[in-house]
Amino acid sequence: MGDLTQVTIDFETSHLVFPTIIGIMLALLGLAILITRRHEIAHAGAHWRGVFDRMDKVRFLGTIGLTVLYFSLMVPVGNVWPNTGLGFLICSIPYVLLTGLLFMHDRRPRKTIPVVVTALVAPTLVWWLFTDLFFLTLP
């Protein structure tokens, strides 16, 4: 019994010990979930169909799309004016405007004024605060 419980950790491979144990625990827990929730898992297709049917696809996928575009453009735009944070400012204004318009339900011109004002003021204020006051790096 004493030998069975004794463990020697080899320093060279010590980085793999804990991840392996956690991996095994996850596999065992996953198996237990699979067994105890087999009926639920068997009907997972219906669950996901329901999720996608109820989803506002335009707003959900639009948010993801705009966010990916925003993240992708920030650095290339910022590289045109390095160390100024202008990449953040130039990309944030249209991003805030477009997501605001995307989230709106009533897009009559008069109703969009607060969104336009926010899109201009908020990124400018944040850009000034972080670059001029806090001296933090922005793209």
Add this chain to the structure above:
Amino acid sequence: MEFFDLVTPLFLALIVGGTFVGVVFGAIPGMTATMAVAVCLPLTYSLGLENGLALLLGLYVGGISGGLVPAILLGIPGTPSSITTTFDGYPMSQKGEGEKALRIGICASFVGGIISLAALYLFAPALADFAIRFSYVEKFLIILFALTVMGALSNSMLLGIFSGFLGIFISLIGVYDISDGGNGEIRLVPPGTEYWLEGGFALLPVLIGLFGLAAILEEAERGVPEGHSADTVKLGKSSSFSFSVFRGQLVNLVRSSGIGTFVGILPGVGGSAASILAYSNAKTFSKKPESFGNGEPEGLMASEAGNNGLTGGALVPLLSLGIPGDSTTALLIGAFTLQGIQVGPLFIGNNPETWNAMIFAMVIANIAMFAMMYFAIRYFAMVVTVPKHVLFPIILMMCVIGAYTINYGIMFDVWTLLIFGLFGWLVVKLRLEVAPFIIGFILGPSAEVYFIKSLESFGDLTIFFTKSWIAMVLWVLIAGSVIGSVMLSRKRRTATEQPA
């Protein structure tokens, strides 16, 4: 540095400002105290530790308290911890007693906050003094206990524990750090991504993604429902409130605050559990349980005292053991990390000024919350009408700032934010639990160090059982939480299978 040197006008202004912003966040359905802390975290970079904590603690207290506004006026909990506030608060509002209900809730919140603060002040140093004696073995078992408690109190124990272990697994991605006694080797990193993942995923982008972006994605999925018009906000007559409503409610208030504080001390258990437990206890001990759910002030008091009781309680394990009591205090770990301070048993002893400043900040935050909400409740009530299409884009932008500036300008951290924002949305759909995941993610690297060092020192697995009486007590607690959860789940199943 003397304590009074820390209490500057800026320090006080940050507490009051943080409380104000927190109340606004809490009052808007879909926005939480956790989100408020996540979004404002980057502002603490240049503030220093005490001033940064002043802001974040104000946000925490305000965010939890603000949830009562939509819960009472619209029947929609502003934060998950306000669920039971809707049970009696909303019926009161429908009877034209909206303002009275709000003021009752505000007073009860204040009492809950102050009682939990007293518990924090008394228990955290004592627990920290005790925890200093812990070796790696006991420290590892404490983390294991935290994970099993979280699993046991989740909707499904298996899914809760799985979420916790998944958090640990993801936290291990990257280098086994030499500064932690590791060998400096990389693991769990897919080929080709070593450049980005060598240091693993940074904590704060993960937190901001899970609590900021994921919440907005959920709202987007639901079509970002329009805010409520001013006509739907029914406050009623301001004259109907009187402090006499609290006559005979001292036991209820103290018991509910105590329950909230105790639930807060349990790692990873959210405010919703605190308010539900406090509410159900108040109903059990009430002389008129039949009136609960129909606008009974007693129920409203229990709910609000319970959820604000959480605020001090959740800081007890954080400041004494380094284990967050809930998701918002998990974010506070981020604030400490930013300033290079490690929370754990030595924190209070080594940083008495910071400790005192935190307690002071919590007292001021509670007073500020009470003063601004009690006297300006008519204005705060209008916050529920603020359009989300104006607020959400700003929050998204602040999330980006937070992620980008955390490591002084690494774009991969911004992509981490998106990855974990999507992951946070998916977790809910898969019925996994976010709180155990995040606590596993935060504590994973420490768990690894404690586990490996224990084995390197003793070379025997039995050491986890035989090291000390504390280890044995912890095993009893671990077994108790698992057995308790299994019994609770069976009881629930039997109850649902029985015909009505």
